[in-house]
Amino acid sequence: MSSLERRAASASSRFSIDFKALGPFLALVVLFVLGTAINDAFLSGGNLSNIFTRAAFIGIIAVGATFVITAGGIDLSVGSMAAFISGAMIVVMNTLVETLGPGLETVLIGIVVSIILGIGAGAVNGLVSTKGKIEAFIVTLGTMGIYRSLVTYMADGGTLSLDFEVRGTYRPVYYGELLGIPVPVLVFLAVAIAGYVLLNMTPFGRKCFAIGSNEQVARYSAIHVDRVKTMTYVIQGLCVSIATIIYVPRLGSASSSTGVLWELEAIAAVIIGGTMLKGGYGRIWGTVVGAIMLTTIGNILNLTDAISNYLNGAVQGLIIIVAVFLQRGDWRRKKSK
Template sequence: MTQPVSPPRDTAGKIPPVGRLTPWRALPARADVRTLSLLGVLAALVVIGGITKPDEFLDTRNLQLVLTQASVIGVVTVGMTFVITSGGIDLSVGAIVALASVWATTVATQEYGFAGILFTAMLVGLGCGLVNGLLIAYGGMVPFIATLAMLASARGLALQITDGRTQIVSIDSVLKLGERDSYVLGIPPLVLVFALVTIAGWLALNRTTFGRRSVAVGGNAEAARLAGIDVRRQRLYLYLLSGLCCGIAAFLLIVLSGSGQNTNGNLYELDAIAAAIIGGTLLSGGRGTITGSVLGVLIFTTITNIFALNNLQSDVQQIAKGAIIVAAVLVQRRTASTN
């Protein structure tokens, strides 16, 4: 005779209410709702842009411009998402982009051509990430203070290298990447690089041990240590990753602007943090989403484009961004309190 199957019980032996998902099953459901919500916001912005400036906003060139502009800050945001997921923060990303861009466009560097500029930008980013990681992971410094110090130092060094002047790129192979002749099926090369970085970041966070360790460190560093994870080494790797993303973004910015300036990357740290937060990455760590971060970048970039096309003041644009960030944080807190 078949024995009746008893209903599932929680850790206290109680039967959970009907229709209530267990936490591990609720996570994917919340992630899907969040992603759909972000897609809805992005779709609403596209509709608004199409209504207010149909000829300009929906033009193929303008849409390509939006994606191209999103690519630079988007690459930085991918690295920032990993750092925030681990419970850290990186305020130096904008300054690292500036330093990498001016170091890679000096006359001496440009003598080595395309490879020299790309290699230098990535090497500078990795070097700055290494310093951040060592100070935080092995020096015991608070991420906020360590990266703030890097922000000031990198900006100062970038200004010293350029002496306040713009460094023009003269390498044709670099400049051609920003021209329409280099587009692949109508897609700018910078967007393709952003797509590759996004895919690699999503796979690393969701399908590798590295990603699981990052989430574990952000959720509970002490528990992660007791589970056998080298927390300090993991944090070092994460800031190296953030620095590498800054180096790649610096190269993309060089292609986009055709120059290197000490003012490059201004406020990138705030934009990257904001995009990650509204995308669903938990500011206190333990949860991150590359898909949400990318959608956050696209939302902010689209807002900027709509405001520019409608000749609206930049202060109104900043107010709108601030309101979105506050709303996203309040939603996070409410979600966390109901878990």
């Protein structure tokens, strides 16, 4: 390619990157305008706080997924993992009530258990796929089934319910507010900021980009590819455990239907946000916006009679496809390229 040709090519790629960066934000603005037009209640403090709180679960998981996907991997097990960790937390806390009572200690130990399980489950996904040289898609498809059936087993096919008194202690983690902002939203914000710093400003994040772009180049650049990839799954597991910690006090229960399809929503949020599914390029803020968008769509459908709420999945699916199509930027490029 000649230097002139190169200049032309880079000019067009610069344009598409701008589009990539702004696209999800623009789409979110459009959704908010649409929501306001449909129903005045949309912009009310209560409704907005509701949207952001609900977006927090998927959003936190999706921040972890951004690392995995940027480094060229995929994790399908996050929904089952969330259900399993929820179940395990409830079982542990219910058992501890007998000895420690329904106080803060019980909840704290439950939280510690959640974090240990999240890191452990992530490490299993990462180590089996890297050391075992099995594709992450297969490994996490397997662990998805395993975690799901473990929670079904723990609940004996039914529902695990958290001890009523412990619920009282634990409640503020979901229902509480700080400076008028719901706790889950604050946690979401903190996870997103930490994720942004880690992915965009540290050597670790740079290595994730490199591995996702070309594993061979990473290997020839003295990067411990297996180690970094395993770490991305551990981060994913940690994010799932954080999401679970704020999810459990919401309903105070876990069953085999907890967290169903969360993996797909998380991946959707990541992709809408502009991260490339094949790896090598990831954006935490895009992911955050993606998660908020998905929740907002559901919310808007609740507020209007124009489209049935049962079509929520269809609208989300459509938006995912359109978002990726727009980001690719091919639609405006001429044949001669």
